[in-house]
Amino acid sequence: MLLLTFAHRPEARAFLGHFKRLKSHPRQKNLYISPEENLGLLISGEGFLQSAMSLTQALAICPEINYVLNMGVAGALINSLNVGDTVEGKTIYLGKDAKAKKMEFKSFPLKPFCKNLYSFDIVTSEQRALTQQDKSYFSHFGELIDREAWGLAQAASMQNITMSSVKIISDELNDEEFCQIVKESAQKFSEDLLAFFLENTSSNQYQKKVSEKSELEHYLSSHPRLFLTTAQKNLLKKYSKKIKLSEQMIDDIEQIITDINSKRPKDLSKAIFEYIEEKYSPVTYNLGRFGKTEILKLSNQKIKFSLDPLFETSAIHFSGNISSEKDLDLISSTLTKLPVRKWDSVVNGDDLV
């Protein structure tokens, strides 16, 4: 669901008039929802704390929201922007106190919304009234100034929700106060924003989140013979970033399923995961396999071997106990079987093809 946010009601008025199915939510009166249109609207209030709290509450009440579009007015920090220009935000910074040159370190990059718009950085100011000198300091960080966007972006980012921001310039550089909606211009700004929105938003921009499963994830998680644990599903996400499902892989996987003795889905999944792991980290996988079959398997009740799990060194660690001469003989004969030279050259990459 797309949530439109405005700092003040006058900025939202044209939207509330147009989207008649938007209904105020009983738990947050400034939140309007239209489930049929998959659309929400929030009057967040001014100030970054207020806007952050307001959006956090809206996201808790309405978990379907997956895209936040902040709309409203902004002041210009550069001369080339004029009242009435529609622009979009690129990155949002928080200006804490211009006189003391205090900025909040954290910033939030925004998702581009419309390729036809010029994009600029936004400074959300903690203070409303700024001198020209204050504005000049903030202009080192951005070209637009507002009162709410940083708080919204923080709330959205905490929930991993994408946000964009489209602004209409309400004040030019030389005006002392900014983002002041005067009655006469409010209606016009709101209508202009609505016209922009209707022209540039296709409904698919805010459809329900579709499953972002890769082909490999989809294939394995819906395979009737397999059962994936949560850990395996997470691993699969990681593997999918590098491994793409191919015809050859499907054939290999089906072959493994046919060849394996066990019919238990868990065993089958384990074998498939070994196969994928080999594709994902072939060097580490093969080192592990060599270590397992040639070294670790020599462990017995008197001596246990272990290897560097990262295979960064070829050192072979062991621990054991000797209570009799027989133990000593067993340990000595086991140690002589260790393929030390071979292991060293394997770890050094000498045998790698």
Next chain:
Amino acid sequence: MEMILFKKVFIEKNIVNVETTKNIVSRLPKKSRENIVYIDSYQDIFGKVKKPYLQKRDNLNLFIAEKKGVLVKEAPEAYGLSGEKHFYFINSYNCIYECEYCYLQGFFNSPDIVVFTNWDEIKKEIKSVAKKYPGSWFHAGEFSDSLALSHLTGELGHYFKLFKELPEAKLELRTKSINIREALEIDPLNNVIFSFSVSTEDACKNIDLKTPPLKHRLKAIKELQDRGHQVGLHLDPIIWSPNWSEEHTHLVEKLSREISLDKVSYISLGVVRFTETVYHQFKKNYPASSIHQGELTKSFDQKIRYPRALRNKMLSFVRESLIFREVKKELIYDCME
């Protein structure tokens, strides 16, 4: 030559009248000169907020500032040929290029370029360190590319003048730039080495974004060699690809064909590696990079790199290929391995 259009140029008020500052300003493109802002200290702006790294593509600012604090730093071990002391001096921060693995993306909180113009102090410090540790190496370009902006800063002449007075010290200018016009006009010195990072053609094009293509880098190397300058090579980072061995064989062949490999002062080899912070940034900035195809894992020192077996294999393969092309074994060393 790179003609960079900086969105804004910030100049610290106290160095406005310094000769170096004035020269830089006079060399800026007209459009950048129209956007000069005078400030008290670059630290009032640079790094105050987290400026997204990729804003370097269309929103790059230049700061002209005075470097305070440490001017010359000792380099970590395994920095260069072993047995000698290595130092780097700080003449600028950040780079106009965009190599996907660049560690600067996790280093500063802004991609903006900072150029320091208090040359006299930096030179004085280099002199004093060189006196204390004779035979030391000095490196420019630890936090930037040494040549990419040298046409703007005019620093090359200063380096040569200084190191002429310090014949025992060596200077390495590490670069991927082909900005060599000024260098060709300067008389070579045996203790000033232009060291070029070179990668396979494919990596130069698709990973070292915005850098000059391999062909042009090799041409620049050749011209410098012909002019009598010392040149070093960094085959670093070596990056895995499904055809890495063929591609590197091809690279070494190209090197031996197009430059005088026998005249190269040294060749360093290194395999791609990331600190955790840089890796995190790299994943965010370049999710589709071909570097992700390689088997990168967290290593013994928490750095992200290929498993030792693969690293060794790649390094020894490239080393052997160079030796096959008559490069002397003792001139090849592994960097940061």
